[in-house]
Amino acid sequence: CQTGEVAADPQLYDQSYLSPVTIGNSELMLDFDTGSADLWCFSTESPAVQSAGHGLYNPSTGTELDGAFWDITYGDQSAASGNVFADKVVVGGVTATKQAIEAATSVSYEFTEDVASDGLLGLAFSSINTILPQPQTTFFDTVRNTLAKAVFTVDLKKGAAGSYTFGYIDSSKYSGAITYVPVNTANGFWQFTADGYSGGGNNASTGRGGVAIADTGTSLLYLPASVAKGYYSGVQGASFDFRQGGYTLPCSATPPDFNVAIGGKTFTVPGSYINYAPLRAGSSTCFGGIQADSGIGFSIFGDVFLKAVYAIFDDSGSSPKLGFAAQ
Numbered sequence: 001c002q003t004g005e006v007a008a009d010p011q012l013y014d015q016s017y018l019s020p021v022t023i024g025n026s027e028l029m030l031d032f033d034t035g036s037a038d039l040w041c042f043s044t045e046s047p048a049v050q051s052a053g054h055g056l057y058n059p060s061t062g063t064e065l066d067g068a069f070w071d072i073t074y075g076d077q078s079a080a081s082g083n084v085f086a087d088k089v090v091v092g093g094v095t096a097t098k099q100a101i102e103a104a105t106s107v108s109y110e111f112t113e114d115v116a117s118d119g120l121l122g123l124a125f126s127s128i129n130t131i132l133p134q135p136q137t138t139f140f141d142t143v144r145n146t147l148a149k150a151v152f153t154v155d156l157k158k159g160a161a162g163s164y165t166f167g168y169i170d171s172s173k174y175s176g177a178i179t180y181v182p183v184n185t186a187n188g189f190w191q192f193t194a195d196g197y198s199g200g201g202n203n204a205s206t207g208r209g210g211v212a213i214a215d216t217g218t219s220l221l222y223l224p225a226s227v228a229k230g231y232y233s234g235v236q237g238a239s240f241d242f243r244q245g246g247y248t249l250p251c252s253a254t255p256p257d258f259n260v261a262i263g264g265k266t267f268t269v270p271g272s273y274i275n276y277a278p279l280r281a282g283s284s285t286c287f288g289g290i291q292a293d294s295g296i297g298f299s300i301f302g303d304v305f306l307k308a309v310y311a312i313f314d315d316s317g318s319s320p321k322l323g324f325a326a327q
């Protein structure tokens with residue numbers, strides 16, 4: 001029975017978190033992403049102009065999956081595509097002897113520019129893996145029957161290294177009880193229902209929740225437009241800046257805490273997490289950590305929320321469930 005733990009290292013402004021993964025005989029830094037289901041990495045097949053500065057997977061140690069290809073576009077419209085190999089993957093001591101590795105032959109500029117990241121490791125459900133003609137399993141699905149318990153946990157932190165565990169829940173990482181809620185896998189995400197929101201402005205709607213996904217691959221917290229509007233109505237100097245594509249606030253502001261009710265329990269995102277980052281280096285205007293989920297179709301509980309809790313992604317029972325506990 002395998003169990004393992006790997007660090008989650010924050011990038012600048014906690015824009016993403018990277019973890020070391022051994023693939024074949026390379027160690028790469030991958031962005032673990034519960035909002036997608038492809039394990040892809042830059043490779044010796046990637047054009048040099050796109051892969052400069054990145055760690056590369058060399059498929060020579062793998063076995064090509066003939067005729068298989070992949071092509072993914074993320075919620076932020078970043079994208080990547082390529083071909084597929086089977087190779088050994090080790091994450092925090094947990095080994096998948098034959099894991100589908102998606103070697104990139106083309107990536108969008110967002111990935112080229114993020115030189116610290118060598119690719120993504122998807123932890124959503126394998127039903128949304130993009131490999132054709134035959135979708136392959138995520139790392140978690142590949143190893144889940146060898147794990148002591150079919151769970152992984154997420155302990156992200158603000159501006160500090162957190163961790164992912166596989167096969168066990170670490171009781172030292174949380175306080176109080178874990179609140180579990182059912183997961184709807186119809187869209188391939190760890191999708192759940194939030195009961196309601198409160199905090200912030202005088203009309204951050206309370207009592208009206210909605211459908212949301214837990215997504216480590218998204219930096220911010222995307223909520224119903226009325227909730228985001230209500231929250232910032234209580235923040236001096238905050239406004240919706242259509243040119244920046246969202247709510248901005250003075251970097252000097254200390255926004256109010258934000259509360260989310262899930263499974264009858266309330267989880268608090270400290271206001272400081274919602275003063276996210278300067279629009280560009282040196283700017284005194286910051287981008288908000290809460291934004292409207294308009295056009296997405298559901299809310300996205302990205303890193304701004306996840307770094308306030310200990311999250312348990314549990315597929316050990318008859319149906320998947322999500323657990324949240326105070327960090």
Ligand SMILES: O=C(CCCl)NNC1=[NH+]CCN1
Pocket residue numbers: 033035036073074075076078215217218300
């Ligand atoms: O694509 C999404 C949103 C799904 Cl609705 N999350 N995962 C991710 N990875 C890179 C950017 N975003």
